[in-house]
Amino acid sequence: MTDPVGANRREFIKSSSAVVGSAVAAQLGLFSTAHAAGSDTIKVGLVGCGGRGTGAVENLCEAAKDDSNVKIYALGDLFSDHIENARQSLKINEKVASKFDVTEDRCFAGFDAFQKVLDSGVDLVVLATPPGFRPQMLEAAVKANKHIFTEKPVGVDGPGIRKVLAAAEEAKAKKLSIVAGTQRRHQAGYLESMRRIHDGVLGEVTGGRCYWNQGALWMKPRESRWSDMEWQVRNWLYFTWLSGDHICEQHVHNLDVMNWAIGTHPVKAYGMGGRQVRTSPAYGHIFDHFAIDYEYPNDVHVASYSRQIEGTDGDVSEAVLGTNGSWHSKNGYHFTLSGHKSRLRVEEINPYVQEHIDLIKSIRTGKPLNELKTVAESTLTAIMGRMSAYTGKVVTWEEALNSKQNLFPEKLEFGSLPVPPVAVPGQTELI
Ligand SMILES: NC(=O)c1ccc[n+]([C@@H]2O[C@H](COP(=O)([O-])OP(=O)(O)OC[C@H]3O[C@@H](n4cnc5c(N)ncnc54)[C@H](O)[C@@H]3O)[C@@H](O)[C@H]2O)c1
Secondary structure (H helix, E strand, C coil): CCCCCHHHHHHHHHEEECCCCCHHHHHHHHHHHHHCCCCEEEEEEEEEHHHHHHHHHHHHHHCCCCCCCEEEEEEECCHHHHHHHHHHHHCCHHHCCHHCCCCHHHHHEEEHHHHHHHHCCEEEEEEEECHHHHHHHHHHHHHHEEEEEEEEECCCCHHHHHHHHHHHHHHHHCCCCEEEEHHHHHHHHHHHHHHHHHHHHCCCCCEEEEEEEECCCCCCCCCCCCCCHHHHHHHHCCCHHCCCCCCHHHHHHHHHHHHHHHHCCCCCEEEEEEEECCCCHHHHHCCCEEEEEEHHHHEEEEEEEECCCCCCCCCCEEEEEEEEEHHHHHHHHEEECCCCEEEEEECCCCCCHHHHHHHHHHCCCCCCCEEEHHHHHHHHHHHHHHHHHHHEEEEEEHHHCCCCCCCCCCCCCCCHHHHHCCCCCCCCCCC
16 A cells, blocks of 8 residues: 555545544544555655664564565665665665665655655654654654654653654544654563552552663764764764753663653652763763652652763663562562562563564554653653753753753754853753
């Protein structure tokens, strides 16, 4: 088939602009059964052909290894060299090759590549650019009635998250499937741990802790021919408008687990952080460590640490404390109940593959999974912590959500783009 929403659906949308909300959704539902038969081709477009994007395509192809009607159909990236590298490596990848159907005229470079991928006739789009672009791309993908696999995080600031929450609602009404790259939600050990915690084995949850502490990451030394914009996008980790800082880019995974365990998002953040080791301008303006106290309803507190400093002890894990015991995920899934320690052992398949198995199943069965609101809330949790650490102020959920601080550049073009100063707690203003 063509577009999941096909020419007919597009016509329908155009001709019924006066019909809104549930009426539209009900009509769209009629079309969304098109994939359920399993014989219709799901054409996949990748936007952001870097490490995770190409990895996600491989995972998707592995997830669909018995489904010959899943095709990798279009590629988009800001940089043509990245597209070419991805194209060459994917077409000889043994998990991908038989599903690879990307012709040269379906490779798109530039800031508008995402729109061209969406317009190329794909049914499902994989969004794996730096997170700063995600709100714009999610909004456009939902508008274009595409199923979506979106990498985390899904934004870097309040205005972006508001856009994503609106897209989540629209996608729900349109019955689109959206799975997010918070893969712990598709990982058997986490799923069973959370089931038990929600069943009350720990008693009442009273608190928790979560960490993403590690050494340094890659950095690409600036080349003289690069404009500010090109340098920043090629080094996106180090600029808050692109990555959201590492609390958002990486630690969102652990914050997502805490929100999942507790069943809601925090109400405020009281945090600190700084830039103690990675101080060269080559590393943009982000912090290298954060420590945040997150307050959830009923005075439940979660300690969150995130650090990227070489030579320090690493720990990427979560823990939940309750009135009857505790659970943690360091090197496995461990419960301590009434002083008795036990390790949960479950068979797991690679969660990066499982998330695509779940996504394709949801498209094929016409039972849409929509994880966009959940991942938007986890992303905002991270943003709220960063805002608190940057300013030194207590930041509430409403302040983070309704923030007017739009970090997206006014113009997307290869040219001058000054780097904001490093935030100074007590001086940097809460906007
Ligand atoms: N779920 C996970 O465990 C996991 C792991 C790694 C990365 N990620 C996420 O995946 C995303 C990508 O990370 P990565 O490691 O692949 O980075 P990367 O730098 O390897 O790839 C990003 C790609 O996006 C392209 N790009 C940048 N701006 C673009 C734009 N405006 N339009 C189109 N393409 C654009 C870049 O040129 C690059 O090819 C990030 O959000 C990251 O947080 C998730």
